[in-house]
Amino acid sequence: MTDTLAPTVDAVPTERRVVTAIPGPRSTELHARRTAVVSAGVSSALPVYIERAHGAILVDVDGNAFVDLGAGIGVTTVGHTIDTVVEAAREQLGDVLHTLFTITPYEEYVRVCELLAQHTPGDFAKKSVLVNSGAEAVENGVKIARKYTGRNGIAVLEHAYHGRTNLTMAMNFKASPYSTGFGPFAGDVYRAPNSYPLHDGLSGADAAKRTITYLEKTVGASDLACLVVEPIQGEGGFMVPADGYLPALQEWCTANGVVFIADEIQSGMARTGAYFASEHFGLVPDLVLSAKGIAGGLPLAGVTGRAEIMDASQPGGLGGTFGGNPVACAAAIAVFEHIESEGLLAAAKRIEGVLKPALLELQKRFPIIAEVRGIGAMIAIEFADPATHEPLAEVPGTVAAYAAQQGVLVLTAGTYGNVIRFLPSLAITDEQLRDAVGVIGDALAAI
Ligand SMILES: *Cc1c(COP(=O)(O)O)cnc(C)c1O
Numbered sequence: 513m514t515d516t517l518a519p520t521v522d523a524v525p526t527e528r529r530v531v532t533a534i535p536g537p538r539s540t541e542l543h544a545r546r547t548a549v550v551s552a553g554v555s556s557a558l559p560v561y562i563e564r565a566h567g568a569i570l571v572d573v574d575g576n577a578f579v580d581l582g583a584g585i586g587v588t589t590v591g592h593t594i595d596t597v598v599e600a601a602r603e604q605l606g607d608v609l610h611t612l613f614t615i616t617p618y619e620e621y622v623r624v625c626e627l628l629a630q631h632t633p634g635d636f637a638k639k640s641v642l643v644n645s646g647a648e649a650v651e652n653g654v655k656i657a658r659k660y661t662g663r664n665g666i667a668v669l670e671h672a673y674h675g676r677t678n679l680t681m682a683m684n685f686k687a688s689p690y691s692t693g694f695g696p697f698a699g700d701v702y703r704a705p706n707s708y709p710l711h712d713g714l715s716g717a718d719a720a721k722r723t724i725t726y727l728e729k730t731v732g733a734s735d736l737a738c739l740v741v742e743p744i745q746g747e748g749g750f751m752v753p754a755d756g757y758l759p760a761l762q763e764w765c766t767a768n769g770v771v772f773i774a775d776e777i778q779s780g781m782a783r784t785g786a787y788f789a790s791e792h793f794g795l796v797p798d799l800v801l802s803a804k805g806i807a808g809g810l811p812l813a814g815v816t817g818r819a820e821i822m823d824a825s826q827p828g829g830l831g832g833t834f835g836g837n838p839v840a841c842a843a844a845i846a847v848f849e850h851i852e853s854e855g856l857l858a859a860a861k862r863i864e865g866v867l868k869p870a871l872l873e874l875q876k877r878f879p880i881i882a883e884v885r886g887i888g889a890m891i892a893i894e895f896a897d898p899a900t901h902e903p904l905a906e907v908p909g910t911v912a913a914y915a916a917q918q919g920v921l922v923l924t925a926g927t928y929g930n931v932i933r934f935l936p937s938l939a940i941t942d943e944q945l946r947d948a949v950g951v952i953g954d955a956l957a958a959i
Pocket of ligand 1: 644645646647648650673674675676742746747775776777778779803804
C-alpha cells in the first residue's frame with residue numbers, strides 16, 4: 513500500500529494510503545515533544561499525529577491516510593469536517609464566541625434544546641441543559657434526579673462507563689485505568705448485574721429480575737433517585753441487552769418513582785440508525801444524556817427530559833461557564849440538519865448491512881470470534897477461546913496494531929479487553945468499509 517506521494521498532502525484522499533513506517537518520522541518527532549510536556553496519564557491508542565481529516569479518512573503529518581473506524585470514539589458521527597458543519601461553526605465564530613448563557617442568552621442554545629426535545633424519545637414536554645462533556649451530562653442528570661426525587665441513591669449496571677470525573681469514576685465498572693488510585697469516591701452508587709447475553713445466557717425477563725432483585729435487596733427502591741443505563745454499553749463492549757430487559761427496568765423505575773436515565777452519549781445521535789438507541793428497545797427514558805456525536809467534533813453535551821423533572825432545580829443550580837458554547841451549538845444545529853438532509857439514519861442501517869455480514873464471514877473463518885453484535889454503525893466482535901470460553905484479551909490489540917500498519921484505525925473495548933468495536937462515521941462508504949474489514953481479516957490470519 514505504498515506509493516510515491518509527497519510527505520504531506522493537501523487534499524484528503526478517499527482511501528487508505530501508507531507512505532512511511534507507522535508512526536512515521538514526523539509523528540515520531542512530535543511524540544518525543546509530547547512526551548516531554550503532556551502528562552503520562554493521557555495516553556494515545558495510535559501515536560500518529562493527525563493533520564487533516566475528511567469524511568471517514570484521517571491524514572497524518574507524514575502523509576499517511578487512515579480509514580477511521582473509530583470516529584474519535586463516536587464523535588465525528590456525521591463524518592470529519594463535513595462542509596455544512598464547518599460552515600455553520602465558521603459563521604458563528606465571526607458573530608459571537610461567548611456570552612455565558614446564564615448572563616445573556618442567545619438563540620443557538622435554545623434551538624439545540626428544541627432539536628433535542630424533538631428528537632429524543634417520548635411525546636411530552638421536554639427541557640434541556642447544555643454542558644461541555646459527557647461526564648458533565650452524567651453528573652447533571654444525577655443532580656437533577658436527586659433534586660426531583662429528594663433521594664440519594666444512584667443505580668448503575670455492571671460493565672458501565674460514565675466518565676472520568678469524581679462522581680462518574682464511582683459509577684464506572686472498571687477500576688483500571690479509570691479510577692485506580694484516584695479515590696476517595698462518591699458514595700451511594702449501587703452497581704447491579706446487567707444483561708450480557710453471550711456471558712449470562714439469561715432471557716431479558718430473567719436478567720431484569722436479577723437486576724431488580726439486587727437493587728431491591730441492596731438499596732431499596734425508595735432510596736434510589738435514578739437508574740443510569742447505556743442502552744448499548746459503549747466501553748463495556750457494545751453489549752446489546754436481551755429482549756425485554758431494558759423495558760422491564762424502565763417499568764420498575766416508573767412504578768417506584770426512580771428516574772430512568774439513558775446514557776446515550778456513545779449510542780445516540782443517529783449512530784444506531786435511530787436518533788437514540790433507546791428507540792430500538794421501545795424505551796422512553798425520563799432523561800436522555802447526549803454528548804459525543806452531537807456537534808460534529810466540537811465539545812457539547814446535554815441532559816434532556818421530562819419538563820417537570822428538568823424544572824425541579826432552583827435557578828442557578830445548573831449551568832457552567834462554557835456550557836452550550838455558541839459555536840458548538842451552531843455546529844450541533846448543522847449536525848441535526850445534516851442527519852436529515854443526508855438521510856444518515858438510513859446510512860447507519862446501510863453500514864450495519866455491510867459490516868455485520870462481513871464480520872459474520874470472518875467469524876466462520878476464525879472461531880475465536882465468539883460473537884458479532886451491535887446495531888447500525890455500532891458493531892463489535894468479542895474474542896474468546898472456543899474451547900474454554902476464556903476471553904482472549906491480547907487479540908484486539910494485536911489486530912489493531914496490524915491494521916494501523918495497513919492504514920486502518922480500529923478501536924478496542926470490553927471489560928476484559930477482548931472486544932474490537934467498529935464505530936465508523938456515517939460518511940464511510942461501503943468500499944472503505946469492505947476494504948477495512950479485509951484488513952482485519954488479514955490481521956486475524958496473520959496471528
Ligand atoms: C464517553 C462516554 C462518557 C463520558 O463522556 P466524556 O465526554 O468523555 O466525559 C459517558 N458515558 C458514555 C456512555 C460514554 O461513551
